[in-house]
Amino acid sequence: MKFAFSILFVLLFVGGLSSVDTVKTPIVYAEKARQLIETNINLSQKYAETALDIAIIKADTQSIAICYYSLGVVYHETGNLNKALKQYEKAVDYAKISSDYITLNLIYNNIGVIYRLTGYIDMATDYLEKSYDYAKLTGDTLGMIYGLSNLANTYATNSYYDKANYYFKQALELAKLNESQIVEIASIENNLGYVNFLNDKFDIAELHYLEALDLFEEAAYLHGEHLVLNRLGELNYKLQNYYSALQFVEKAEKLINENTGLDIIKETYDLIYKINKSLNKTDKALKYFELSKAISDSIETKELKEHIAELESIYENEKLKSDNELKSERIKRQRNSLRLLTILGSFVLLSLILLLKQIIQKNRFNKVLNNQNKLISDQNKTINESIDYAAYILNKGTLNNNNFKQLIYKSFVFYKPKAKVGGDFYRLFHSNNQSLIVVADCTGHGVAGGFLSTLSNQFLERSIDKTGISSPCKTLEELNRLFYKYFNSKGSSVNESMDISLLLLNEGGTAIFAGNKQRLWILKNKTITEYRGNNVYIGYDLKTNFNEQIIKYDKGSKFFLFTDGYADQFGSENNTKMKYPLFKQLIIDTDKMDENSTNEYLQTAHKNWMGEKPQTDDILVMGVFC
DSSP, rough: OOOOOOOOOOOOOOSSSSTOOOTTTTHHHHHHHHHHTTTOHHEEEEHHHHHHHHHHHTTTTTHHHHHHHHHHHHHHHHHOOHHHHHHHHHHHHHHTTTTOOOHHHHHHHHHHHHHHTTHHHHHHHHHHHHHHHHHHHOOOOOHHHHHHHHHHHHHHHHTTTHHHHHHHHHHHHHHHTTTTTTHHHHHHHHHHHHHHHHOOHHHHHHHHHHHHHHHHHHTTHHHHHHHHHHHHHHHHHHHTHHHHHHHHHHHHTTTTTTTHHHHHHHHHHHHHHHHHHHHOHHHHHHHHHHHHHHHHHHHHHHHHHHHHHHHHHHHHHHHHHHHHHHHHHHHHHHHHHHHHHHHHHHHHHHHHHHHHHHHHHHHHHHHHHHHHHHHHHHHHHHHEEEEEEEHHHHHHHHOOOGGGGOOSEEEEEEEEEEESSSSEEEEEEEEEEEEEEEEEEESSSHHHHHHHHHHHHHHHHHHHHHHHOOOOHHHHHHHHHHHIIIITTTOOOOOOOEEEEEEETTSEEEEEEESSOOOOEEETTTTEEEOOOOOOOTTSSTOOOOOOOEEETTTTEEEEEEEETTTTTTEETTTTHHHHHHHHHHHHHHHOHHHHHHHHHHHHHHHHHHTSSOOOSSEEEEEEEE
16 A cells, blocks of 8 residues: 655755845745746756856855755656755755755755655664754754654654654644644644554544544645545445445545545545445446546656656647637537528528528538648647657657667667557666666557656666666566556556566676566577566566576577567468467578578568558567677
């Protein structure tokens, strides 16, 4: 279950600097970066970098610390945690020089949050405790409350519920003592309820939830009310008090409005579905299951939105404009037809006049229709250009042909997505005379597959950053953990996954292969030796085990990695799939060919098999010739 508390770390900037020249001060740019961070992350980064440049020129250590911190926040928000940490560490150095304890409080807080997100609980608590100490030193009561809450979040995320309960109680006492905002107190009460719920202390959890609900209602904070009602529904469902649970979640459903987040809506629908299923109300259960599934399909990742937000905006605006104009035209035609029929029925004698009028109207409509067709054609051109640009962005982020120049052996890649963007991707990582080759196939193809391949690529890079390239098995375990945490940690039944192969080549004639649901073929003297990855899904179970297969190879060995698109292609006169036996024979036929001839042969063979049939899936075949 994904741990989601209400209190999050906040971005604060040092006060008391408004008297500085606002034309040239770096703090102005840093503040602008903060304002843009949720609406235009690229522009936000530019402002943060500009602020840092000015601060360095001015040699103002306090401003440099704040600007490094601001740039770190930008990377933090985009999920680039490694770069964020580097900026935060530089900010710490300058903040210490200038004895800027307020900024140190913020920096240590965010470093602690990053270590919490990445599972390093000891380091997370160490930095969060430092953050709390600086907040206490500067008399920042709100900072102390957030520090205690973040410490509690860290312990709760790692199932240390008693410690989490202790720190949340301290935060609550401090918030009440200093007459904090009602919403802040309610949020802590809600978090206390959730910690006790996870610790199976249901009576205590319910008391905190009800207190939080009263406070949120008093503050008229609908988001908080909705969240707590879901929690109360979840608690009663756990206790099999199904009718009580249903009352709470139906109240939560009534609070849904245009500002309600998709995650919380999905949580409400999931609960209503499960409760009605337990009550054997199958029709209602099915209805909310379908609603929940629709919400799941609507939720997009933040990383992917940053890649294509502008393109989607162009597409949706043009599509909406087109739909509205077409709808308006249809309504106009219907009204004209109705008017015409009424007049014809009532005034037969005027039929000739009306017929002439209809002809005139038809000519006018044809003119409008021609203009409309041109508009639609122009819009289609704009949309296609937008998708082309999306393909450029996605392929630039997931396919790195240039890195293959570092590979010690000759190679080829046959890559042909079904649409302009696809779910297959390949990568190469090189370090210390070792090359790690990655071939992956994400769920779906086209734009949807491209979305997931971009996200999967980011997860892969984060896994490599953490584990290095020398152990494909450890890399897969970390990749599996990131997928599970992102998609399945709430226990929802999702289908987003990937099939992946990792092949580590050493110059000494030793290779290591690991993967899932894919194969490695090694061709030597017209004989293929096959190795298979584990028959498991990435991201479905944290306990999934992956095996490494150590392979001895010699000169003349040819490694083939591929996704299922080549063998799954429909074709021939019988419109059947090619399947792996025929694909394997095609590989054997290339035994005496070099890498370029092999690539050309496989492409020609696939094209001949497909004939006039449409391409079935994304295609990716890679060969490495030793």
